[in-house]
Amino acid sequence: MKKLPIEKRTYKKTNVAQKEENVPFVMRKILQACYEGKCQLTDFTFIQRNGNPYFEIHHINENLGNHWEIVVSPNIHAQFTYRDHTNFFDNQGRLIRVDFGDQVYEVNQKLNELDKSFKKTIYE
Numbered sequence: 001m002k003k004l005p006i007e008k009r010t011y012k013k014t015n016v017a018q019k020e021e022n023v024p025f026v027m028r029k030i031l032q033a034c035y036e037g038k039c040q041l042t043d044f045t046f047i048q049r050n051g052n053p054y055f056e057i058h059h060i061n062e063n064l065g066n067h068w069e070i071v072v073s074p075n076i077h078a079q080f081t082y083r084d085h086t087n088f089f090d091n092q093g094r095l096i097r098v099d100f101g102d103q104v105y106e107v108n109q110k111l112n113e114l115d116k117s118f119k120k121t122i123y124e
Contacts, residue, residue: 023057023069031057031071035112039073041098041105060087060095070095070107 018029037045037053045053054096060068072080079085079100098105 006043025067028057031055031069035071035108038071038107038108039076040070042073043108044073044075068094077104 037055048054053124057069058072058077058080086099090096095107
């Protein structure tokens with residue numbers, strides 16, 4: 001049997017007409033600190049080689065840009081993207097439960113744990 005040489009992988013340049021906006025660094029750091037890199041649905045994370053927890057950020061409504069995001073594991077993020085699901089929100093518009101059909105998850109919302117007197121001040 002003749003041994004064929006292994007060729008290097010080639011890459012194609014693609015023309016991307018529109019690119020999604022990245023989550024701002026500050027927002028990502030706040031979410032990481034608040035949830036310690038753990039998925040808000042499953043509490044899953046793993047530590048990367050660089051020592052940081054791995055997590056992804058899911059936009060609840062991708063048409064609103066960086067409005068309400070949640071910290072999710074890669075598996076849950078893929079399910080949000082590719083599976084039929086139903087989102088349930090509280091009266092303030094925060095995601096509190098997700099139904100993927102065969103699995104229902106309660107969403108860990110740290111904002112619900114804040115003292116009611118807490119107020120966010122911007123540009124003092």
